[in-house]
Amino acid sequence: MTEAASAPLAPARPRPASTWTGWGQWLALITMTIDHLARYVVPESWGLDWADASLGRIAFPLFAAMVAWHGLFNTRNPLRYARRILVIGLVAQLPYMLMPRAADGLLLNICFTLSLGLTGGTWLQALRGRLEGGTLGGPRLAAEAGLAVAIWAAAGLWVEYSHLGLLMIPLYMVAMQNLHGAGDGLGERLAATAMALPVLMVAGLMNSSDMAKSFTVATCLVILLLAAGAHRLAPGVPFAMPRRLWLGWYPGHFAAIALWLWLAGGLA
Template sequence: MNQATTTQAQTQSLRPSSSWTGWGQWLALITMTLDHVARYLATDAWGMGWVDSSVGRIAFPLFAGMVAWHGLFNTRDPLRYARRIMVIGLVAQLPYQLMPREAIFQLNICFTLALGLMAGHWLEQVAQRTARDQLGLARLSLETLGVLVAWYIAGFWVEYGHEGLLLIPLYMLAIGQIQRSGNTPGQRLIALVSAIPVLLLAGAMNSSEMAKSITVITTLAVLVMAVGVCRLVPDIQWKMSRRMWLAWYPAHFAVIAAILLFVGRAAYP
């Protein structure tokens, strides 16, 4: 066995289990679909107003957590992964734009996830380059300014806004620190502190107490996976097909848009 093969095998052994994401995919798609049906299709007579502030608050932090996890552990090129997410967003944008909302134009959640992953990957790269003393102060300052300007501008146009764009970078910061931490009290304290920002952000993303609680609990559940619980989660028996995972987001919006157009309730881009 050559050195490259040995290094790859060691990396595989250190990589945390991702079995939980198989369960997370089903939960995220089901809760997202329920949320969108309640928000865009249901009338007051349906009595589904509670969905938006309860199960509907699971989907986004769960999607963001899975994207952050895959960006850290399961892809060789996070930027290519982000571009694939953005392609799904482009396909879904037209039916998404037909959903009734206050904003005249808004980019769907795929753009929030893709841009968040790009920012999270940049943070990871900054940490690695700094550790190797390969990042000058001037370059770091310019990169940081560019990222902040991009975050400020994009936050006005994407779903979940400025806060949503920060969720994946803070997830990656926390999960990465948890994975890299050792067993000394100081290292554990650093890992604990690194999880505080993403939990605070999750609590600030909603207005009602129920929505805040569910978003924080979902975020905490993802972080618990990073602590080591992921090893205890069995593989899912009914694994979602890749085609279904990629197509569901634009397809379910297309179905909702068709129904809204039929009943005369669709918005117009």
């Protein structure tokens, strides 16, 4: 769900190093898989619910962070990037719907959340530029903002992680841009830190248990520290993830779980 670096979208400073995303890809896939195995495959009698509420809560904020990072710093066309994520979501939707989630009804998988979130974040970044350039009048601003809120309110009813999940990427992008672009002055640093607080608040609201909140917020905090300058400290990953594995794992692992559940039901 990442795209090769092309050109920075907005930041005034040189774009930050993206070395950390090599580690992020492995961690995101591993924690996501642990989450889904604990939720759908492992019997409840094994007592592994803690894995879903701890390690499993790392995956989504990490996926959202990598999409926001690449959408902001590394891709020439964020909307094309969003469409590519959407294609993965369309491929994954059928096996995703085969998971035991009857209580959720029809729900669109996380790729739809990420794609829509990146689209919203891209619009927000462009809106900021137009406001600073004085090219956006009040009526047009009100109309665009009203339409964006309406789309967010409607889409949040159908996607995984709901309304709060849709806010993660736009808020990440705002926080990352401000943290990366802040100068050395205390006032600038404090202002940038203030712009990072909303994404941490949303991350805390996304889960109910204290353990889940802690893992989600801690993941977001690490990402924000990377945007603030810690990205320079990340070493290269020893084994880069193959592109086909990265693109195919999400739909593929759902298909494998669905097959296992079907076989297990048939053997029971």
